[in-house]
Amino acid sequence: MRRLIFRRLLQTLPLLFFVSIACFVMVKAAPGDPVLSFVTPNMHAEDIERIRHNLGLDKPAYVQYFLWLKECLTGNLGYSLINHKPVLDQILERLPATAGLMGAAIGLAVLIAIPLGLLAGANRSKLVDKLVNLLAYIGVSIPLFWLAILLMYFFSIKLHWLPSMGMRTIGMDSAFDVLLHGILPCSVLTIGFLAVYVRYIRSSTISQLKEDYVQIQYAFGSAKRTILFRHVLKHVLLPVITLLGMSMGDLVAGAIVTETVFSWPGIGSLGMTAVRGMDYPVIMGITLFSSVMLILGNLLADILYSFADPRIKTTR
Amino acid sequence: MSDHNILVDVRNLKKHFSKGTDLWGRSTEVLKAVDGVSFQIRKGETFGLVGESGSGKSTVGRCLIRLYDYTEGEVYFDGHDLSKLGDKQLKPFRRRIQTIFQDPYSSLNPGMNVLDLIGEPMNIHGLYKKEEERKEVVSALLEKVGLKREHLYRYPHEFSGGQRQRISIARALSVRPDFVVCDEPISALDVSVQAQVVNMLEDLQAEFGLTYLFIAHDLSMVRHISDRIGVMYGGRLVEVADSDELYDNPLHPYTKALLSAIPIPDPRAARERSAFKYDFEASGDKQHAELREVSPGHFVADH
Ligand SMILES: Nc1ncnc2c1ncn2[C@@H]1O[C@H](COP(=O)(O)OP(=O)(O)OP(=O)(O)O)[C@@H](O)[C@H]1O
Numbered sequence A: 001m002r003r004l005i006f007r008r009l010l011q012t013l014p015l016l017f018f019v020s021i022a023c024f025v026m027v028k029a030a031p032g033d034p035v036l037s038f039v040t041p042n043m044h045a046e047d048i049e050r051i052r053h054n055l056g057l058d059k060p061a062y063v064q065y066f067l068w069l070k071e072c073l074t075g076n077l078g079y080s081l082i083n084h085k086p087v088l089d090q091i092l093e094r095l096p097a098t099a100g101l102m103g104a105a106i107g108l109a110v111l112i113a114i115p116l117g118l119l120a121g122a123n124r125s126k127l128v129d130k131l132v133n134l135l136a137y138i139g140v141s142i143p144l145f146w147l148a149i150l151l152m153y154f155f156s157i158k159l160h161w162l163p164s165m166g167m168r169t170i171g172m173d174s175a176f177d178v179l180l181h182g183i184l185p186c187s188v189l190t191i192g193f194l195a196v197y198v199r200y201i202r203s204s205t206i207s208q209l210k211e212d213y214v215q216i217q218y219a220f221g222s223a224k225r226t227i228l229f230r231h232v233l234k235h236v237l238l239p240v241i242t243l244l245g246m247s248m249g250d251l252v253a254g255a256i257v258t259e260t261v262f263s264w265p266g267i268g269s270l271g272m273t274a275v276r277g278m279d280y281p282v283i284m285g286i287t288l289f290s291s292v293m294l295i296l297g298n299l300l301a302d303i304l305y306s307f308a309d310p311r312i313k314t315t316r
Numbered sequence B: 001m002s003d004h005n006i007l008v009d010v011r012n013l014k015k016h017f018s019k020g021t022d023l024w025g026r027s028t029e030v031l032k033a034v035d036g037v038s039f040q041i042r043k044g045e046t047f048g049l050v051g052e053s054g055s056g057k058s059t060v061g062r063c064l065i066r067l068y069d070y071t072e073g074e075v076y077f078d079g080h081d082l083s084k085l086g087d088k089q090l091k092p093f094r095r096r097i098q099t100i101f102q103d104p105y106s107s108l109n110p111g112m113n114v115l116d117l118i119g120e121p122m123n124i125h126g127l128y129k130k131e132e133e134r135k136e137v138v139s140a141l142l143e144k145v146g147l148k149r150e151h152l153y154r155y156p157h158e159f160s161g162g163q164r165q166r167i168s169i170a171r172a173l174s175v176r177p178d179f180v181v182c183d184e185p186i187s188a189l190d191v192s193v194q195a196q197v198v199n200m201l202e203d204l205q206a207e208f209g210l211t212y213l214f215i216a217h218d219l220s221m222v223r224h225i226s227d228r229i230g231v232m233y234g235g236r237l238v239e240v241a242d243s244d245e246l247y248d249n250p251l252h253p254y255t256k257a258l259l260s261a262i263p264i265p266d267p268r269a270a271r272e273r274s275a276f277k278y279d280f281e282a283s284g285d286k287q288h289a290e291l292r293e294v295s296p297g298h299f300v301a302d303h
């Protein structure tokens, strides 16, 4: 088991290296010149060149990459080109807002998706299944920003039940206030995740029920409910661990669209601002940070999985 | 055939699957997997069911263990019409009728150890509830099928195909059934292991007084274990006879074709034997012919 963990850790190293290169190249290849965001109409050409030189942007790309990587490894993700604050600090500062929102949304989505998916899968082609399926289709096909605006219009503007913007009412500092602000963005995100998870759990329930070792339980005289909970549930839940591992990236990257629509002060809206201002260090920082979290999340999922599945435990 | 000797009586059994449904959920096309099959199995005998892949053998087997509702027809088990029973009334029969599936790799839950696997039917039927007693019974069963006590806490992936099939057999026997549907229990195994498992099944049959339905798609192993054999083709039985009679005196062209496909160890004999091919297309409309008894106990469909 320890060897398995060690080996998986080793395997992630080249992956991380690759991610860092991809990250760097993508931003380099993006159109737009960051220096231009410092240019004011009355600047001279020399001033512009001086800014370029000061930012290190006149060096060859690979030199820029290694400089950047070296700093990254020491925990310095650089400084924002716009407000000159350290990127890592900005990310960490916004992490709680994003992780809280995404964590709640993912958690809720999983909790709802498991019973719904099982119910639909176990009653395939019946009314419940058709209903759940329909809702899931709607959920994956409507754009979240549209849903966000719709909910905002209805619950905030028409009914005045919930706040529409930000995370706190100015001058208020209570957890309840934050919770109230979180309901709408969290609902939107939950619906988005839920649609994906439900379809996943439904189809894995259906395929589990077809397995011989499940079919034979009927022949033994086991009740349908027992079969579902004793034999199907575990095999449906195991892959959910992987699904959650893959959501780790989302957990920290945040949801750009939803956060922006609701002005949620998370990493997603930080990213949006950075993209608009072509704030390379911030874009790179967020991409790198969420990629690393995604990789670690998968690693964690693998390890958890191997604890839960006897086939993996002994063969390694 | 005296009536009280018959354990399983299948009468005009039909099982059709719907191939597709239209917008409103109605079947547009049906696949007649089993299309009017009748046969009887006497207490203590082994009835072999052979036929090519897709002929509906497993579907018959799964109807007998009531995994499916029947499209038409009845199955009487010990005088009770299984098709009429609801889940509750079926429960005692779910103990008396057990099954061994074809694929030893998929028929054992990979997340359960041997003790739990074999104990599962006991759980369901409330037998041997005390832990120590259960362990004793399961260990004894394991030894009976040629495995060891030490295997109790192992998981399926730690066993070979043959060993897994033995676990399946032990599981089927754990609740003292009367009738076991063996759906190609050996076809996924190495030839060297096949004979071992078949011999074991025979020993267990003698010891526990079991009745078998033994499904296979070739005739070589079936002759050895079966008292009588039914040959299936396209969802119907084309010939039923005592096994020796069937081998020595096959009447239906499809049976002859099937027999000619058995590999013969002697190359000269094999060369001399002209492989018989059954022209399925030409006899298409005759498939609906009834079985006729041409000599005592030997039934054949018109061809
Ligand atoms: N659950 C099902 N739904 C739809 N069609 C089915 C189902 N089970 C079997 N069939 C179809 O019924 C026909 C008979 O299948 P069956 O499994 O009984 O054949 P078989 O004789 O056991 O073949 P094999 O030797 O390959 O096991 C096949 O055409 C198969 O595709």
Ligand SMILES: [Mg+2]
Pocket: B057, B058, B059, B102, B183, B184
């Ligand atoms: Mg079959």
